[in-house]
Amino acid sequence: MKTSLLAVLSSAVLFAGAPASAQNSEFVKSAQVDLDGDGKPEAVSLTPGKDGKFTLKVGGATLNGDASGNEVPGFQVVDLDTGDKWKELLVQTLGEMDDGHRYFVYGYDGKAVKLLGDVHALxxxxxxxxxxxxRWMGFWQKRDKYTLDRKAWKLVHVPQELYAVTYAPGEEVTATVKKSFPLTQSRTGSAVVATTAQGTKVKVLAASVPAKGEVLYLVRSSTGLVGWVPGNVLVESTDGLPLAG
Structure with missing residues (x-):
């Protein structure tokens, strides 16, 4: 189960419910496709360079990209919004480690190629x-939402205060306490709401992921009390977390 999940997160691009043309296409170096919806296909080509640099050409427009040393196997044509006339290009880049993989999303407005955004996976x-x-976070999937802002030609990240902690869709994360640890009432305070008991089960409900610093986890104890614990304490004090990667 862990192997297949990591493979999906690190290298596969899934389009659940997407048009068949997007679902079944492969990453290529060239294609003829109508990206701007004018009824005329553009010649699209991708030429990898050195150190992760690449050149993307659409019709008469050229864009130079930089994948920061990653390999650039090719691009895929996708349609992120079937309600508008445009289609998008997804450029795949592969790092040495799974966490280094990135996907650059481009749009073409009929005159220029524009970077809409870059993400870890679609x-x-x-x-x-x-x-x-x-995105794989060691023992759970962090799910982020982006919306396509066509006026701004950007993929806009939709922030979440907390992230649901699941190993896979519908699969909760539980662990056994091997060393007792406290659960605090808040993320910033030190007041303790409960202390977990050795040998009992805990369930990891949610995560607070700051831009910098320690990830904090909202945990439910075997007695049904809920509180916060730093990520390093949770990992070091429990057995059974589905650690991988």
Whole structure:
């Protein structure tokens, strides 16, 4: 189960419910496709360079990209919003480690190639202008939401105060306490709401992921009390977390 999940998160691009043309296409170096909806296909080509640099050409427009040393195997044509006339280009880049993989999303307005954004993966894109992106966080999937802002020609990240902690869709994360640890009432305070008992089960409900610093986890104890614990304490004090990667 862990192997297949990591493979999906690190290298596969899924389009659940997407048009068949997007679902079945492969990453290529060249194609003829109508990206701006004028009824005339553009010649699209990608030429990898040194150190992760690449050149993307659409019709008469050229854009120079930089994948920061990653390999650039090719691009895929996708349709993030079937309600508008445009289609998008997804350029795949592969790092040495799974966490280094990136996907650059480009649009073409008929005159210029524009970077809409870059993400770790496109886990789900149903053609409604919403993109869901999963990233492996050691023992759970962090799911982010992006929306396509066509006026700004950007993929806009939709922030979440907390992230649901699941190993896979519908699979909760539980662990056994091997060393007792406290659960605090808040993320910033030190007041203790409960102390977990050795040998009992705990369930990891949610995560607070700051831009910098320690990830904090909202945990439910065997007695049903809920509180916060730093990520390093949770990992070091429990057995059974589905650690991988």
């Amino acid at each position: 886990t789900e894109a149903k053609g409604n202008g919403i993109v869901l992106v999963d």
